[in-house]
Amino acid sequence: GNSVTQMEGPVTLSEEAFLTINCTYTATGYPSLFWYVQYPGEGLQLLLKATKADDKGSNKGFEATYRKETTSFHLEKGSVQVSDSAVYFCALRISDMRFGAGTRLTVKP
Amino acid sequence: DTGVSQNPRHKITKRGQNVTFRCDPISEHNRLYWYRQTLGQGPEFLTYFQNEAQLEKSRLLSDRFSAERPKGSFSTLEIQRTEQGDSAMYLCASSLGDEIYVNTEAFFGQGTRLTVV
Numbered sequence: 001g002n003s004v005t006q007m008e009g010p011v012t013l014s015e016e017a018f019l020t021i022n023c024t025y026t027a028t029g030y031p032s033l034f035w036y037v038q039y040p041g042e043g044l045q046l047l048l049k050a051t052k053a054d055d056k057g058s059n060k061g062f063e064a065t066y067r068k069e070t071t072s073f074h075l076e077k078g079s080v081q082v083s084d085s086a087v088y089f090c091a092l093r094i095s096d097m098r099f100g101a102g103t104r105l106t107v108k109p
Numbered sequence: 110d111t112g113v114s115q116n117p118r119h120k121i122t123k124r125g126q127n128v129t130f131r132c133d134p135i136s137e138h139n140r141l142y143w144y145r146q147t148l149g150q151g152p153e154f155l156t157y158f159q160n161e162a163q164l165e166k167s168r169l170l171s172d173r174f175s176a177e178r179p180k181g182s183f184s185t186l187e188i189q190r191t192e193q194g195d196s197a198m199y200l201c202a203s204s205l206g207d208e209i210y211v212n213t214e215a216f217f218g219q220g221t222r223l224t225v226v
Contacts, residue, residue: 043218043220045217093215095157097215099144099152102149102151
């Protein structure tokens with residue numbers, strides 16, 4: 001079936017550090033890929049997406065590239081801020097939408 | 110449109126009681142999803158609707174759970190004879206669902222937190 005595997009957390013970084021959160025997927029067909037973010041006390045919201053191979057999604061300094069050859073969609077940010085502390089979920093959609101387990105990021109000043 | 114709305118936001122119930130949650134999706138969205146999320150986990154797929162038709166139901170979903178979307182607008186999720194293991198956040202999401210919109214994202218509500226005591 002369709003599924004997503006995320007790097008386990010938690011991840012703790014100092015401000016301005018480089019962030020990578022790994023995500024790989026298994027899917028029949030050609031999924032769209034997403035990163036969602038959940039800030040403390042808030043609901044899930046879309047961070048970025050990519051709809052076909054080699055597409056790069058970007059938002060708020062975060063980037064992820066849809067890699068069909070490695071079935072991956074790793075999230076990166078060059079310089080994290082304290083305000084980026086949240087839980088990040090990788091997801092795929094073919095018909096319905098399936099999520100990874102989430103990676104908690106804590107950024108310390 | 111204020112987004113996806115879920116009611117109630119919190120529900121505490123005694124074991125064995127039935128509970129019902131409501132979700133109002135974004136008005137033009139014909140696809141509606143229900144997920145369950147427990148602490149430290151990602152949203153676990155329960156079921157989804159295309160308009161009023163329930164297209165898929167998770168094999169993990171007990172027959173104590175039932176969902177409806179009678180007019181293709183709002184949806185209800187009912188849990189019968191609740192158990193302590195049902196305690197979780199229940200999330201509703203909606204999206205455009207026709208083939209041409211297959212690349213679009215789902216929009217989430219704030220969830221209903223269920224506590225079974």
